[in-house]
Amino acid sequence: MASGADTSVDMLIIGAGPVGLFGAYYGGFRGMSVALMDALPEAGGQITAMYPEKVIYDVAGFPAIRGRELVAALVAQAGRFDPVYLLDRQATELTREPDGVVVTSADGHRVRARVVVVTGGLGSFAPKPLPAAVGHLGRGLAYFVPRPQDHAGRDVLVAGGADSAVDWALALAPVARSVTLVHRRERLRASPAALARLEASNVEIRTLTDVVAVRGEDWIDEVELEDARDGSRHARPAQAVVAALGFATDLGPLTRWGLTVERRRVVVDSTMFTGVERIFAAGDLVEYPGKVRLIATGFGEVATAVNNAAPLLDPAAKVFPGHSSDDGPAVG
DSSP, X not given: OOOSSOEEEEEEEEOOSHHXXXXXXXXXXXXXXXXXXXXXSSTTHHHHHHOTTOEEOOBTTBSSEEHHHHHHHHHHHHHTTOOEEEXXXXXXXXXXXXXXXXXXXXXXXXXXXXXXXXXXXXXXXXEOOOGGGTTOBTTTEESOOSOGGGGTTOEEEEEOOSHHHHHHHHHHTTTSSEEEEEOXXXXXXXXXXXXXXXXXXXXXXXXXXXXXXXXXXXXXOEEEEEETXXXXXXXXXXXXXXXXXXXXXXXXXXXXXXXXXXXXXXXXXXXXBOSSTTEXXXXXXXXXXXXXXXXXXXXXXXXHHHHHHHHHHOTTOOSSOOOGGGTSOOOO
């Protein structure tokens, strides 16, 4: 993390998730100095925070790759051009200078940049709480499962019915003593492929069931469940509870930067320009007709943003970057 004096770069990328990391590579490839700012303490965005062990199947060139491996590869790819990482810093204020902008973080660090690319995913996100488990965070209650092996030998209860709940239940099944997935509604809302794997696993599935109490002194040792069909309750052992109830997202200070925001998304044109001078955006954050929210789409969007920003830094620069194979180091 940079500290002390302000940072001056050609391009500031706000959001150090996969899309931002690829943007850092592309900015370097176009000859720009680049800084990445992110409110999270590590690069990788939501993948690092929530899904480092999840296997991703739709990244071009990789039949399957774990989230942490993808992030490591993107960091290595960007590292060729030595971007500056400003992690654990939330972008708050934006002011203008004659030839660029200044973005100030919540801790007062100022970044002077000639171009900004916002790749902040869905903005800041906070897990929705499990009311029955309030007070047990860090004492058996968790919202993320970055290391499933930490739950080896435990009885784990996962609360939730969407993809993240199913994914974490499946990740925990091989290492935990037992895994129970509970959901308040009748049907789970995960993808059909994930549900098929869940049905074939040893995870106990309990729908129309709510967690009404979590007990334990220093650490969780028991949960109480209520069946919505008849109101019956019963206690069962559990040394870990994973609350996968979704997240409240917030674009926060970005809404004060003059960006056009519709349904918590930033509207862009086909060049990824936001309509605000010198600010582009890419990734899950953006909206335009036909938008598809995939990592693969985000990679193309951020490359489009960087290449269309290049002429703002050098009027003689072309939007088309040329082929990386003509400029890269020899391999083999």
